[in-house]
Amino acid sequence: MDQAVLDFVYNHRIEWLNDPTVIFSHLLTPRWLFLAVLAWGLYSRRWSPAFAVGLGEVTALVLKWIIDRPRPPEFYQLTQVVDSGMPSAHTVAIFALAMVIRKPWAWAFAVASALARMYVGVHWLTDILVGVVIGVAVGAFVSWGSRPRSGVKVADL
Structure with a gap:
């Protein structure tokens, strides 16, 4: 399935979108x-937004090191990237941020960033999907951890 999706994206690129998509993709590096x-x-x-992005990037880098999955061949890439591809660190970081911010524009940027990584040919679909799941999990963890707590306070003891 990964190869079929990558071939579809490659065969349906729009020439005037190539450079802006590469620039957009580079601007949203973790x-x-x-x-x-x-x-x-x-x-x-x-x-919490900075913590979510930072934790997302560190998580992605550790998983990249463990999984060590190659990226798509250079033939597909509009910009050359040589490190491991699984998961997409861009996707993990921006979905973690979107989960913390919880605004429609943040989700739109997250989806656009994930699609841009496939469009420029540096990630397989599964790299992106795994990145979304991890990013949402990291963002949920950070959101949960940064919630105000009620109950017994140290001063009450």
């Missing part, structure tokens, strides 16, 4: 995304 939400965290004092 490190740039982390720096952007960290800067926003400094302004807003809301740290």
Whole structure:
């Protein structure tokens, strides 16, 4: 299935979309995304988005090292990437962020980023799908951990 989807995307690329999609894909790298939400965290004092992106990226990098799945052949790639492909770190990080932010525009960026990674030919469909699942799980974990808690406080003891 991975090969069929990649072939379909490759055969239906639109020439004038190639460069903008590569640029969009590069702008949403986990490190740039982390720096952007960290800067926003400094302004807003809301740290869960930066934590979600950072934890998502670290999780993805560890899994890439363990799984060590090759990316699609360079023939399909509009931009050359040589490290492991499973899971897509871009997808993990931005879906973790979307899960924490929970706004329609964040989900739209997450889906667009995931599709862009396939469009530029650097990920298989399953790399993306695994990235979505891990990203949502990381985002849910961070959201759960950053919820205000009620109950007994240390001062009450």
